[in-house]
Amino acid sequence: LVKGNAYIDSIVSASADTTPSKDLTPLQVAQQLHAFFHQSALALKRQFGISHADARAVVAACPECARVMPIQNMGVNPRGLQSRSLWQSDVTEFAPFGVLRYIHVTVDTCSKAIWATPM
Structure with a gap:
């Protein structure tokens, strides 16, 4: 039982290491942590100070997020010109x-x- 617990602990602690290296750029850190946490593009932009285009590219390149979250274009909700028209x-x-x-x-x-x- 002790050997089994030690083995499982070593596997779990090795896969849960999300500490980024010191010599990585903010974009590389964002890519690493997105692969583990799957944040949105807006969260990546705010957390790592990268451009919105770079953040969207990180999310778009993630195979797990591509299956679940379609990237929506930023747009404007149309407004009717008179009441009850739209x-x-x-x-x-x-x-x-x-x-x-x-x-x-x-x-x-x-x-x-x-x-x-x-x-």
Whole structure:
């Protein structure tokens, strides 16, 4: 039992070493730590002071994140020029509502009026 525990401890502590080397650039450190923690591009940019393009490149190069998190283009939500001309809708889940736990939310982009109905 003691030998087994020592063996498992050596494997776990070897794989959990996330301390970056002192002679690496901030981009290389970001790549190393992203491979372990899988932070977002914005988190990498803030934590390591790298450019947004470099941070997005690190996330895009990660095979694990490519399967899970598509990189979305930064954009602007359109705004209607007059009331009731352009609407945005979404459905979300709120479990405490029980049977009617899904909520359909619609927003008028001009007036910012919100209409929410349980489903």
